[in-house]
Amino acid sequence: MELLERERELADLDAALDAAATGAGEVVLVHGEAGIGKTSLVRAFRRRVAGRARLHLGACDDLLSPRTLGPLRDAAPRGGPLAAALAGTDRDAVYDAVLDLLAEPSVLVVEDVHWADDATLDVLRHVGRRVADLPALVVLTYRDDELGPDHPLRPVLGALPAVRRLAPSALSREAVARLAGGTTATSAGLYRLTGGNPFFVTEAVAAGAEAVPATVVDAVLARARALPVPAREALEQLAVVPSGVDLALARALLGDLSVLADAERAGMIEIHPRAVAFRHELARRAVDGALPVARRMGLHAAVLAALLTDDEPDLARVVHHAAGAGDDAALARHAPTAAKAAAAAGSHRQALALFREALRTVPTAEERAELQEHLAWTHFHSNDRPGATAAGAEAVRLREELGDPVRLGQALSTLALQLWAALAIDEALVSADRAVEALRGAADPEPLAYALNCRGVVLVNLDREAEGLADVEVAMELGVESLRPLALIYRGRARWQLGDPAGREDIDAAIALAERLGRSDDIMTGYLNLASLFSRYARYEELREVVARMRAYVDATEYTTHARVVESFESRLKAQEGRWAEADAELRWGLDGQEGGGMVGRHALPTLARLAVRRGSEEAVDLLATAWTNAEESRALPPQVEVAAAEAEQAWLTGNPDLAAHARALLPRTVGPGRERERGELARWLHRLGEPVEDFPGCPEEFAAGLRGDHLGAAAAWERIGAPYERACELVDSQDPAAMLDGLVILDELGARPAAALTRARLRERGVERVPRGPQQTTRANPAGLTxxxxxxxxxxxxxxxxxxxxxxxxxxxxxxxxxxxxxxxxxxxxxxxxxxxxxxxxxxx
The missing domain is CATH 1.10.10.10 (Winged helix-like DNA-binding domain superfamily/Winged helix DNA-binding domain)
Incomplete structure (x- = not known):
């Protein structure tokens, strides 16, 4: 069929390719509903690329669990560096190889990225953020009507700094009439049926019926039924394989490909140099959906048998067709390996689906126990606390039945971390203690080192640094090199929290060692702990630097838990700088009981609550209660102090001293080395409430000056830090009318209505006659109070x-x-x- 009404889109693609030729590469997003013509548009553009750039083609599949890095495997030149990198396990090597591939004039096309696996999305995000400096064009097609709010493609698209978006529209009445060979009047029924969707139009026209079919599926099936029996059977065989079928597999399934000639002439399939494919995925689905179940299972079994003749079959395809064939034995053999490979590549959504298939079919308790441990970590990285604890608990149950104390100790260690992450603190400590005791006599030192590390992680996060330090130091003495980075991280953090900032050297050494060992989890854990410490001790410039490194790292991975924590640090910096609306919007995920539950919530909820207090939000009371519950369940001092300080601030703003009860109760816990900032934070708000708190040795100057009564000095200190709200409050506390007016201007600019109202009242009490009214809360055009x-x-x-x-x-x-x-x-x-x-x-x- 003729390509109609796509001149503008083709011109845009040509312009993008011309720009890429000058070294200004970009990403082009071609999006729209199924059948709107994305593939036809890209196919037409591909013909224009010849002689101008190298073309690399890949597609994502609608498999039970998509192929890990599948479209890149399609696009990789055979025998080249990218193919070699994809055959290994080094994720960075894959990123580098893709960028090298695009270092010469190139077009990389990836179709149907709404079906992409997590690892592929990671690569596309990595490349998309760098393509502006390459002579390359990256073209991605996807169905935007399939992108729900939580679709994993959404954050990838949002992370791309600049893109060109093409959204092919439905065909006009005139175009439909042209394709149908009639007039707008004679084609009216066809236009009503299809809505101008090009695929629907061509299928209905090709069906050749005198009357327009009731549905487009009917049109597709009518065309298939008109084929000779051998061609129709071959078409049905291909229909159970999502996306294209490479020629080798097609020959294995069909023998002589000439059997497809009639289907090709009918326009149902296309044969390319490397693959056979239905002309449109909707047509494949129509044929597949019409198959009787028994027939479909047999066709899947044929594909499975053909795939397994390969020495290194694509395991995602193997699992998909084994499931389609109902072959549990094949699933038991291949699903575990496929699941572990997907998890190792960071494709956690795919790994979850594969683990479920594996657990449904593996025969022994030993195998199920191992898979449950892997599944627990996959849920952890996907930010699914209930799933992680359930899988960890099931692994322990199975290990207890099997009676192997070493394997039981390992499972208990894993469960301890999942329970801690879910804020089941008592259960986590019990599990960690059981693990260490079970492994003390083990001949192999590695399980005991792992158990000690896991308990150390829990203890240090509970501010029981001395106990945690003892555990990780014993773990290091056991000499297990692969576990040394984690031990160093928590030794460094424990030292710093005990008052020795040189503990940072341990964390830096841990990150360097983890990089040499290729332990990506430990690299990110090192960065996250550095960020926590820089935030805790107000080393904000260093915090910005490490957050930038963390952002680059999570942009190249699909570790949702890590990404959420990184986002929280970014947003907390914005909140401190006065970018309140932006920070509030970015932290709202913390209110999702699933997504913001557990230990991840402690990074978002205190800041959300404090912002609500400072903005005078009606949500403040509820947010404070939610944040306090989470912080208290975490048993960690920093989030408790942050929430208690926000409550004391609310007490100051509302004149209700009872709201500062948690701050008073926590103050004694903040005495000692490593706790000076927490103590200063609580003391300044209690001081504002008129309580007898004083400066103390080691108190940070921005707190100490205010506690001494030097509010202008404190304001200057907060200005150096870059915290406008804190500076404004100290100016207000100075009781100097000029300084108070300066503080009022800042508060009005921030939208800090409660503090601004308090300041106006104080100014009037001091006899200041001309107090600025400030901005009205709402306007006639905006009575809803929107920012x-x-x-x-x-x-x-x-x-x-x-x-x-x-x-x-x-x-x-x-x-x-x-x-x-x-x-x-x-x-x-x-x-x-x-x-x-x-x-x-x-x-x-x-």
């Missing part, structure tokens, strides 16, 4: 823009826009985008 950014986003929502469109327009991540939209809907009291648009119309007419 400027929220009003802007509401207007875009009302215009019909998707969150991805808004993100591109405002240069924000899609995740940030998701949070902004949720906040807007909440403030408006509506549940849908349509209702939000109606609410905007009411606001504008009020």
């Amino acid at each position: 400027g950014r929220q009003l802007e986003i509401l207007q875009l929502v009302a215009s019909g823009a998707t969150n991805a469109d808004i993100a591109a327009r405002l240069v924000l991540s899609v995740r940030t826009v998701d949070h902004h939209v949720s906040a807007v809907l909440q403030k408006l009291g509506v549940a849908s985008r349509r209702d939000a648009a109606a609410a905007l119309a009411e606001l504008e007419s009020a």
Whole structure:
């Protein structure tokens, strides 16, 4: 069929390729509903690439669990560096090889990225952030109507610094008439049926019926039924294989490919130099969906048998077809290996699906116990606390039945960390103690070293540094090199929390060793602990540096737990700088009981609660309660201090000293080396409440000056740190009218309504006659109290823009826009985008 009404999109692709030829590469996103013509557009563009750049093609598959790095395996030149890197286990080597591949004029096309595995998404994010300096064009196609709010492609698209978006539209009535060979009048029924969707149009036209078929599926099946029996049977065999079938597999399944000639002439399939494929995925699904179950299982079995003749079969495909064939024996043999490989590559969603298949079919308790331990860590990295603890507990149960104390000790150690992450602290300590005791007499030192490390991690995170330090030092003495990085990390953190900042040297050494050993989890754990310590001890410039390194690392991985913690540090820095609305929107995930549950929530909830207090939000009371519950369950001092300080601040702002009860109770726990900042933080708010707290040895100057009454000195110290709200509060505390007015300006600019109101009252009490009124809380055009950014986003929502469109327009991540939209809907009291648009119309007419 002729390609119609795509001249503008082809011109845009040509322009992007011309720009790439000058070294200004970019990512082009081709998106739209199924059948809208994304593949046809890209196919037409590919013909224009010849002689201008090298072309690399890959596609993602709708498998039970997508192939790990599947589209890159498709695109990799055979025998080249990328193929070699993909055959190994070094993730960085894959990233480097892809960038090297694109270091010469190139076009990389990856189709159907809505089906991409996590590892592929990691690579695309990594490449997309660097392609601007390459002579290459990256073209990604996807179905935007399949991207739900939590689809893993969303944050990848949001992380790309600049993209060109092409959204092919439905065909006009005139184009439909042209394809149908009639007029707009005679083709009216066809247009109504298809809505101008090019695939639907071509299928209905090709069916050749005098009347338009009731559905497009009917049209596809009508065309298939018209084929000779051998061609139809061959078509059915290919239909059970998602996406394309490489020629070797097609020959193994069909023998002579000439049997496909009739199907090719009918336009149902296309034969390329490396693969046979249905012309459209919807056609494949239509044929596959019409197969009787027994017939479909037999066809899957044929594909499985053909795949297993390869010395190194693609295990994701093997598992998919074994499941389709109902071959549990094949699943038991291959699913565990496929699951572990996917987890090792960071494809955690795929690993979860594969582990489920493996656990359903493996025959022995020993195998199931091992898989449950792997599954626990996969759930952990996916930020699924309940899944992680359930898998860890099941592994322990199975190990107890098997009676092997060494393997039981290892399972208990893993479970201890999952329980700690879920804030089941008592259970975590019991599990950790049981593990160490079970392994003390083990001949192999590695299990005991692992158990001691795990208990040390829990203890140091509970601020029981001396006990944790003893464990990790014994673990190091056992001489297990692979476990040394984790021990060094927590030895360094324990030392620093006990008052010795030189503990940082241990963490730096741990990260360097982990890099040499290729232990990516330990690298990220090292960075996260550095960030926690820099935040705890107000070393903000170093915190910004390590957060930037962490961001680069998580952008190249799909470790949701790590990513959430990184986001929390970024947002906390924004909150300190006064970028409150942005920080609030980015931390809203902390209120999701699943996503923000457990230990991850302690990084988001205290900041959310403090922002609510400072902005005078109606949510403040509830957020403080939620944050305190999480912090108390964590049994960690930093989040408890942060929430207690926010409660004391609320007491100061509202004149209700009872709200500072937690701050008073915590103050004695902050006495001692390594706790000076926590003590200073609580002391300054209790001091503002008129309580008898004083400066103390080692108190940081920004706190000490205020406690001594030198509020202008404290304000200067906070200005050096870059904390405008804290500076403004000290200016207000100075009781100097000029300084207080300066502080009021800052508070108004920040939107700190409660502190600004308190300041105005104080100024009037001091006889200042001309106190600035300040900004009104709402305006006639905005009685809902939306921020400027929220009003802007509401207007875009009302215009019909998707969150991805808004993100591109405002240069924000899609995740940030998701949070902004949720906040807007909440403030408006509506549940849908349509209702939000109606609410905007009411606001504008009020």
